[in-house]
Amino acid sequence: MTANSPLAVFLRRLLVAVGGLAITGLIGCSTVAKFTTDIGQGAGVITKQQAESINKSAQAVEKTFQDITPEQEYYIGRSVAATVLVTYKPYDNQKENAYLNLLGQTLSQFGAKPETYGGYHFVLLDTDEVNAFAAPGGLVMISRGMVRLCKNENELAAVLAHEIGHIEKQHGLKAIKKGRLTSALTTLAMETGKNLGGSDLAQVTEAFEGSITDITGTMMNKGYARTTEFQADNSAVAILKKSGYEPAALVGMLQEMQKRWVPNGPGFGHTHPEPSLRIAEIQKAIGATAMAPEPPARIKRFKEAMAGV
Amino acid sequence: MKSNVKLWLGSVLVAVAASAFAVGAVVMSVQVKNGQIRVNPSFLSPVVAPLNYGDRVQVLETKSEWMNVTGPGGKSGWVHSSALTKKQIAMTSGSQNVQTGASGDELALASKGFNSDVEADFKSKNKGVDFAWVDRMEKYKVSAEAMADFLKKGQVSASAGGAP
Numbered sequence: 001m002t003a004n005s006p007l008a009v010f011l012r013r014l015l016v017a018v019g020g021l022a023i024t025g026l027i028g029c030s031t032v033a034k035f036t037t038d039i040g041q042g043a044g045v046i047t048k049q050q051a052e053s054i055n056k057s058a059q060a061v062e063k064t065f066q067d068i069t070p071e072q073e074y075y076i077g078r079s080v081a082a083t084v085l086v087t088y089k090p091y092d093n094q095k096e097n098a099y100l101n102l103l104g105q106t107l108s109q110f111g112a113k114p115e116t117y118g119g120y121h122f123v124l125l126d127t128d129e130v131n132a133f134a135a136p137g138g139l140v141m142i143s144r145g146m147v148r149l150c151k152n153e154n155e156l157a158a159v160l161a162h163e164i165g166h167i168e169k170q171h172g173l174k175a176i177k178k179g180r181l182t183s184a185l186t187t188l189a190m191e192t193g194k195n196l197g198g199s200d201l202a203q204v205t206e207a208f209e210g211s212i213t214d215i216t217g218t219m220m221n222k223g224y225a226r227t228t229e230f231q232a233d234n235s236a237v238a239i240l241k242k243s244g245y246e247p248a249a250l251v252g253m254l255q256e257m258q259k260r261w262v263p264n265g266p267g268f269g270h271t272h273p274e275p276s277l278r279i280a281e282i283q284k285a286i287g288a289t290a291m292a293p294e295p296p297a298r299i300k301r302f303k304e305a306m307a308g309v
Numbered sequence: 310m311k312s313n314v315k316l317w318l319g320s321v322l323v324a325v326a327a328s329a330f331a332v333g334a335v336v337m338s339v340q341v342k343n344g345q346i347r348v349n350p351s352f353l354s355p356v357v358a359p360l361n362y363g364d365r366v367q368v369l370e371t372k373s374e375w376m377n378v379t380g381p382g383g384k385s386g387w388v389h390s391s392a393l394t395k396k397q398i399a400m401t402s403g404s405q406n407v408q409t410g411a412s413g414d415e416l417a418l419a420s421k422g423f424n425s426d427v428e429a430d431f432k433s434k435n436k437g438v439d440f441a442w443v444d445r446m447e448k449y450k451v452s453a454e455a456m457a458d459f460l461k462k463g464q465v466s467a468s469a470g471g472a473p
Contacts (some may be wrong), residue, residue, distance in 0.1 A: 070340050071362070072423040079431055081446070082438045090442050101449040106456040109352040110467070115341050115392035117362075121446040139446060153463065184422070205430040208423050212431070244465040298463040 068173060068181075070117035070137070076211060077118070077137030080172060083216045084133050084141055091124035091144055091309075099305035100124060103153065104140060104160045110243040111161075111235065113168040120164065124309070129267040130260065132159060133219050134166035136173050145267070147309045149256045152294055153302040157243075158236060158250035165235025171228050175218035176211045184208075223271030230281045237285055247282070248291040254279045335368040337376070337393040346386035350375030353457040357386035363398040 068076075091097070100122045108120035120138040125131075130149060132142040140163045150156040166172065184207030218224060224232075237247040257268060258275040272278075344360030350372050358380055360366070366378035366388065376393060379385045432438060451459075460467070 069422075071342075074342075075423040075425070075428050078440065078443050079428060079438070081443050082440045083435075085439060085442050086437050090445075097449065102451055102455065102459050105449075105451040106459055109456065113391045114352060115344070115389050117341050118447060119341075119343070119450070121449050123442065123446050123449075139443065201426060201430060204422060205427050205434070208427050208431055209434070242467065244460070244467045295464040298465070301463065 073170070073173060074117040074137040076173065076208070076215070077135040077139050079208070079212045080135035080215050080219070081133075081139040081141065083212055084135065084220065085125075087220065088125040088127050088129075088131075088133075088141065088143065090141075091126040093124070093308060096124055096305060096309055097122070099301075100142070100160075103157060104164070107157055107161050107239055107243055107245075108138070108164050110239050111164050111168050112238070116167070120167070122160065130257065131267040131271070132163050134163040134172065135219075136167065136170065136215070138167055140164070140167070143267070144309050147306060149260075150253060150306075151256070152249070153298050154240075154245050154249035154291065154294060155253045155256075156302070156306075157245045158240060158247070158253050161236035161239040161245075162232050162250070164239060165232035166224075166228075168235055169228075169231055171224055171232065172215045172219070174228075175224070176214045180210050180214065181207055219271070221270070226273045226277070229273055229278060233278055233282050234285065237282060246289075246291050247286045248289045251279050251282055251286075252291055254282070335395075336365055337368055337378070337395055338398045339364040339366065339388075339392060340394040340396075340398065341392045344388060344392045346378065346380050346384055346388055347453075348386055350377075350387040352389070353453050353460075354387070355453065358382055358384040360388070360392075365397070366393070 104122040105120050108114060116138045118137055118139075120140065122140045122142065124147065125141050125143040127143045128145040129143050130145045132140070132146050134140050140160065142159065142163070146159060147156060150159060184204045233250065236250055240247040240250065254275040258279070261275055262269045263274070264270055339360045339362055342362050344362075344364070345356045346358045346360060346366075347354040347356055360380055364381050366376075366380050368376050368378050369385065370377040371390075372387075374390050375387045376390055377385065378388050378393075428440075432440065459465075
């Protein structure tokens with residue numbers, strides 16, 4: 001069989017189609033391939049050996065997709081953050097960012113995925129807009145406008161815990177368009193053990209670039225689905241409870257956001273569901289608990305650290 | 310006769326112990342850039358030894374989300390399970406750590422796919438994108454001691470069983 005024989009073309013198309021189906025998540029990749037090749041064999045279109053070959057390749061693609069390794073997730077996250085930081089400039093203030101990391105990294109250890117390839121890191125964004133972004137792998141960016149809405153450390157903890165929730169649930173990676181990675185991952189499956197060169201590198205970079213656009217487009221413009229935001233709120237509640245902060249602070253924070261809610265307005269108005277909807281969901285889980293006053297030492301350090309924000 | 314039974318029982322025990330050891334000898338790989346073996350199963354616990362990406366550790370015991378392991382340097386202690394994978398991580402060709410002998414299903418190639426080469430290629434095509442701040446972000450690292458101190462001074466007390 002030559003590389004461009006009709007059968008080879010057919011097999012390649014079948015493989016890509018099968019990969020696409022698996023990636024849409026409708027059905028396991030190798031399951032579809034097995035089913036299709038069984039029919040193919042039954043009809044005498046393809047031989048047993050060819051069927052085995054397709055099944056083997058389909059399994060490779062399926063596995064490769066499932067295995068976006070933590071290292072690859074890390075590189076995706078770095079480029080997502082670098083892209084976000086083109087639109088939103090970082091707030092270059094050592095004291096504020098150090099406090100943010102102290103709080104954020106401590107909280108991340110109470111999450112479902114405390115260890116990521118590159119770890120969790122936080123930075124303030126120099127904008128009045130109320131917004132926050134979580135890039136895959138653990139890079140969290142939060143606006144000065146958002147921090148100003150937080151009345152205390154517990155509310156800031158709630159915001160950061162929500163972003164950590166997006167990371168542990170891999171919402172960024174899930175925003176990558178279905179099929180985007182199929183061709184690149186097929187190349188990678190075939191090129192196992194070799195360093196990528198020339199056209200292969202270009203193909204993988206293209207898929208990479210597309211993935212970054214998918215993620216940043218969702219995070220900055222389109223917004224995640226409502227249920228995705230609810231999931232991140234659920235994670236936040238779990239993290240706050242486990243760490244000893246009060247989950248009710250998330251409700252307090254959302255009430256502040258509700259006061260400023262402008263549907264399709266800039267920032268969270270554009271990318272997030274209406275806060276009242278999120279509050280209703282959270283209260284299903286935690287009830288309508290009031291927040292106890294914070295200890296004076298905590299109030300003091302929050303005020304000191306965030307005075308300039 | 311009695312001694313024969315004893316001998317038989319003894320050999321059964323040895324066989325059981327040997328198989329238990331074999332079953333228990335689970336080997337896992339470190340899937341984070343900088344891992345740590347800790348004294349106790351908690352992120353607030355001191356670090357016994359650092360671990361590198363791809364290092365193989367032998368799992369001795371599992372307790373909730375933590376694993377008691379022996380690292381490549383022979384030191385034992387606790388690692389959070391999210392830092393470990395059952396897959397063997399093979400470094401790219403040319404590296405000293407190239408691992409062989411694993412089947413494709415068990416093997417993850419380090420630096421495969423989206424890696425620093427792809428990032429560099431992406432960077433060259435998107436001139437406005439600046440990684441300097443991303444690199445600066447990654448330098449913000451909070452130690453276990455600082456975290457414990459932060460929680461203590463803020464009187465943030467983890468719920469029962471909640472200590473990470």
